[in-house]
Amino acid sequence: MKLPTDFYKIYAFAYRSWLLNMRNVFAVFEMLFWPGVAIFSVGLLTRFLQLDPETVSFILIGAVTMNTVQITQLDISYSLLYDVWSKSLKHPFIAPVHMSHLLLGASAVGFIRGLLIFAVMGFLSMWLFGMDLSRPGLLGLVFFMAGLFFNAVIIGMLVLTLVLRFGHRAEVAAWAFSYLILLLCGMYYPVSILPPGARQAAQLIPLTYFLDHFRHFYGFPLLSPHPLMYGFSQCAVYLVASYALLNRTLKGALKRGALLKLSE
Amino acid sequence: MPAAIEAQGLCKSFRTGFFKPGKTVLHDVDLEVPGGAVFGVLGPNGAGKTTLLSILTTLLLPDGGNASVLGLDVVNDAHRIRERINLAASSAHFLWYLSVEECLRFYGRLYGLGGRDLEARISELMETFDILPYRKEKFENLSTGLKQRLALAKTLINDPELLFLDEPTTGLDPVMAQHIREEVARLNRETGLTILITTHNLREAEMLCSEVSFLKEGRLLAHGRITDLQARFGLGDHVSLVFKDSPAALDYGRLPGVLNHRVEDSRVHLVVDRAEVRLAGIMAALSQSPQEVREVKLKEVDLEELYREITH
Numbered sequence: 001m002k003l004p005t006d007f008y009k010i011y012a013f014a015y016r017s018w019l020l021n022m023r024n025v026f027a028v029f030e031m032l033f034w035p036g037v038a039i040f041s042v043g044l045l046t047r048f049l050q051l052d053p054e055t056v057s058f059i060l061i062g063a064v065t066m067n068t069v070q071i072t073q074l075d076i077s078y079s080l081l082y083d084v085w086s087k088s089l090k091h092p093f094i095a096p097v098h099m100s101h102l103l104l105g106a107s108a109v110g111f112i113r114g115l116l117i118f119a120v121m122g123f124l125s126m127w128l129f130g131m132d133l134s135r136p137g138l139l140g141l142v143f144f145m146a147g148l149f150f151n152a153v154i155i156g157m158l159v160l161t162l163v164l165r166f167g168h169r170a171e172v173a174a175w176a177f178s179y180l181i182l183l184l185c186g187m188y189y190p191v192s193i194l195p196p197g198a199r200q201a202a203q204l205i206p207l208t209y210f211l212d213h214f215r216h217f218y219g220f221p222l223l224s225p226h227p228l229m230y231g232f233s234q235c236a237v238y239l240v241a242s243y244a245l246l247n248r249t250l251k252g253a254l255k256r257g258a259l260l261k262l263s264e
Numbered sequence: 265m266p267a268a269i270e271a272q273g274l275c276k277s278f279r280t281g282f283f284k285p286g287k288t289v290l291h292d293v294d295l296e297v298p299g300g301a302v303f304g305v306l307g308p309n310g311a312g313k314t315t316l317l318s319i320l321t322t323l324l325l326p327d328g329g330n331a332s333v334l335g336l337d338v339v340n341d342a343h344r345i346r347e348r349i350n351l352a353a354s355s356a357h358f359l360w361y362l363s364v365e366e367c368l369r370f371y372g373r374l375y376g377l378g379g380r381d382l383e384a385r386i387s388e389l390m391e392t393f394d395i396l397p398y399r400k401e402k403f404e405n406l407s408t409g410l411k412q413r414l415a416l417a418k419t420l421i422n423d424p425e426l427l428f429l430d431e432p433t434t435g436l437d438p439v440m441a442q443h444i445r446e447e448v449a450r451l452n453r454e455t456g457l458t459i460l461i462t463t464h465n466l467r468e469a470e471m472l473c474s475e476v477s478f479l480k481e482g483r484l485l486a487h488g489r490i491t492d493l494q495a496r497f498g499l500g501d502h503v504s505l506v507f508k509d510s511p512a513a514l515d516y517g518r519l520p521g522v523l524n525h526r527v528e529d530s531r532v533h534l535v536v537d538r539a540e541v542r543l544a545g546i547m548a549a550l551s552q553s554p555q556e557v558r559e560v561k562l563k564e565v566d567l568e569e570l571y572r573e574i575t576h
Contacts, residue, residue, distance in 0.1 A: 005376025012373030016359070023361050087357040090323050091418075095374035096346040255325045257278055260318055263357065 009097050013105025017075055020082060021109065030074065031113060035067040035121050042188075043129040057131045057218045062187040064121045065211060068114045068145075069152045070178050075110030076103065076156025077174040080163050084171075090263040099246055107153055114149060136217040143228055147210030150235040154206075155181060157242040164246070164253045167262050186211055192223060206234035266335070268426050268458040269297035269320060273329030276315050276482075289315045290482045292329070297460055297475075302452045304473035305462045306571065312482040313462035314354075314430055320460070321351050321428050334425055347375070350424040354431035356415035360404035364395055364414055367403060368421055375422035389417040393447070409440040416444065420451075427451075429461040433468060445471055466567040476567075478574045486574045494537070494565055497573045499523075501539035503546065504561040505532045512553035520545050539564065 021027040042063045046056040079102050083089040092102070125131040136144065155178045162170035162177075184201050185191065185208040191199055202208045209224060209231035216222050224230055253259050274293040277286035290312045297303040305313050318324035320333055322342035331338045336345045358367050365386055372382045390396040393413040398406065406414065412432065419427055429448065433441035449472055451457050463469055469476055470490070477487040486493055494500060500523045505511070507530045516525040516532060521542035524535035536542045539562055550557055 004378065008373040008376050008378040011378070012370050015373075016362070016370050019366065020359075020361060082359060086359045088359060090351075090353070091358070091371065092374060094321055094323060094346060094349075094351050095371065095422075096343050096376070097374050098343075101374075251325075254323065257315075257318070257324050259323055260314070263353070 006101065009095075009101040010105045010108070013079060013102050014108045015105075017079060017106050017109040020078065021075075021113065030071060031117060032120075035071075035117050036124070038063045038067055039121050039124045039128070043125065046129065053130060053132075054219045056129055057125075058215055058220060059188050060125045060129060060131050061211065061215055061218070062182075062189075064118060064125065065148060065207070066179075066182050066187055067121060068118045068148050069155065069182065069207070070175075071117045072107075072110040072114035072149060072152035073156040073159065073178050074174060075113060076106045076153060077159040077163070079103075079106035080160050081171065081174060084163065084168065084262050087263050090259050093250075093259055099243070099250060103153070103157065103243075107149075107156070110152060110156070111149055114152060115145070118145065118148070136214060140214065140217055144210055144214045147206065147213075147228075147231050147235070150232075150239065151181070151205075151207045151210070152178075154235065154238045154242050157239075157246050161242070161246050161249045164249045164258060167258060181205055181207065184208075190220070190223065204234070206231045206238065209234070266299055267296050268299040268301075269295060269303075269331070269333050269460065271295040271320070271329065271331035274316065274319060274326050274331055275328035276312075276319065276324065276326055288482060290319075290326075293479075293482070293484045295331075295477060295484070295487070297458065299458050300452075300456045301474050302448070302459045302461060302472045304469040304476040305460065305479060306464065306466070306469055306476050306567075307462075307479035308464055310481075311479040313464075313479055315482075316479065317351075317428055317430050317460065317462050321349060322346055323351075347422070348424060349426045349428065350419040350422055351428040352412075352415045352419045352430065352432055354434045356408075356411035358403045358411075358414070358418075361402060363400050363402055364390065364406070364410075365399040367414060368418060371418050372421045377422070385421060385423075389420055392420075393417045408435055409437065412436055412440070412444065416447065425458065427457055427459045429459060431463055431465075432461065433463075433465065441468075448472055466571055470567045478571065480574075490567065490570070491538075493570055493574075497570060499565050499570055499573060500535045500537045501565050502561075502563040503534040503536055503539055503543065504559075504563075505534070505546075505550070505557055506530060506559035506561070507532070508556040508558045510555065512550055512555040512557075514549060514553065519549055522546075 042059055046059055083092060122133045126133055159174050159177055162173045184198055185205045186202065191202040191208055194202060209227035212223050213227040272294050274290050276290040277288040279286050293316060305316060307313050319326050319338060320331060322338055322345050325339060333345045334348055338345065362370060368386045368389060369382065372385060390399055393416055395410060395413050395417060398410055433444050436444065445468060448459060452459055461472060475489050478485045510530060511527055511532045516522055516534060521536045521538065522534050523537060526533045
């Protein structure tokens with residue numbers, strides 16, 4: 001990519017996304033209210049069940065993961081959904097931009113928001129429910145965060161693909177898709193308890209391996225021998241595949257006139 | 265000047281359902297738009313104007329035929345075309361939470377602009393389109409006229425060589441519509457910018473366009489300079505001569521420039537190719553006759569007449 005023109009294009013999407021988050025009361029709600037509700041409800045449930053500290057950490061990690069991935073991927077999904085809702089979808093595409101500009105810009109803001117959620121929920125988990133976030137060490141945290149971020153980008157790209165393919169009908173995917181993924185990869189439970197078909201499906205989701213790796217610092221056995229290698233390898237494959245799929249879907253949208261229909 | 269747009273045999277159809285046949289929106293359309301012109305694509309609603317414009321602006325892929333914009337292929341060189349063109353749609357829609365200047369800044373950055381150059385461009389455009397006082401106003405709070413002015417300002421943010429305007433005055437009050445037309449004419453006059461405008465407003469086309477194409481049901485029915493099309497379809501200015509008694513005994517059809525004539529009591533209706541050129545000769549011929557002309561009425565041919573002739 002040639003700088004600085006590419007930089008300005010990425011910055012355009014990032015700054016727009018940032019303004020949206022600053023001005024939209026629901027975006028603020030997403031960042032504070034739901035993560036707060038999640039930590040309190042799950043944390044209090046673990047207290048009521050009188051679980052041991054390791055199991056409490058296991059469950060709280062699931063809650064932190066769910067909200068971090070969801071918030072990060074929403075920023076990517078919103079990068080097109082807001083254009084659809086404002087009927088301005090064709091304008092970004094009449095400019096000389098690639099999907100990569102949009103994704104990088106939106107992901108940058110998604111990453112910041114995800115990091116913030118992770119920090120807030122991590123702090124609440126430590127402060128209120130005694131979870132020890134220092135156990136995985138800095139490197140463990142960095143790998144886990146990177147894993148969450150890559151998973152969110154993949155989910156975001158799949159949501160964008162659905163929006164370009166099915167338009168308004170796919171809006172619900174922005175919220176539902178990540179929950180489905182998290183359900184499979186062992187949000188509040190080990191994947192070993194999943195029914196056989198779902199267990200195999202979980203092995204195809206990189207988040208399963210990042211959760212496996214992170215929870216292992218809290219005394220839970222590794223379910224796969226090299227979780228980080230599996231996780232990052234799968235992420236690399238899925239990132240390339242979902243980007244290719246997104247571009248292919250955009251081409252299909254240009255053929256079907258979907259950009260025009262979604263701008264009406 | 266070389267052609268800014270060339271299209272041959274453009275076809276487009278859309279699927280209407282899984283088991284239903286596609287609906288053909290464009291049939292074999294050829295088009296040539298000279299550089300520096302204001303070119304009008306005219307037609308009723310559903311004629312295929314927006315589809316044609318969408319293909320030329322790379323927002324829609326054609327099913328068949330080929331088209332080049334500024335010498336670049338609309339399918340294979342779409343990215344390079346986008347750097348050099350811009351579009352204002354019939355109704356201005358932008359993100360509601362962005363202010364006027366944020367909106368222009370966002371689109372400017374999408375063209376790789378930034379820093380002081382972009383800020384200067386934004387200020388200049390806001391001044392040109394008289395939206396500077398509303399720079400901090402959110403898009404959702406703007407009136408329709410202001411939204412359309414912002415849309416036009418946005419189209420010039422990248423200093424395009426070719427501008428596409430899709431029914432730019434739809435929904436505007438007459439004063440604002442006239443202001444926008446004057447702005448479009450000024451842009452073309454002062455910068456030589458090529459402009460392709462789609463409209464079903466014939467007055468607008470008449471005022472702005474040097475050449476027009478007529479589309480109906482996806483087919484190009486006629487294409488050329490308005491005056492050439494008038495001549496081709498035998499349409500011209502109307503000259504009505506009202507005599508005091510009976511009309512002068514002349515062979516009106518043989519008078520120079522007369523395309524058609526009709527005698528009705530004491531009146532003679534002439535259709536001439538160009539009234540301002542022919543009227544002196546007609547009056548000179550009448551002066552040889554003893555019959556006194558009481559009144560001469562002139563009505564210039566309008567595009568509506570041409571439109572009716574072509575599309576019906």
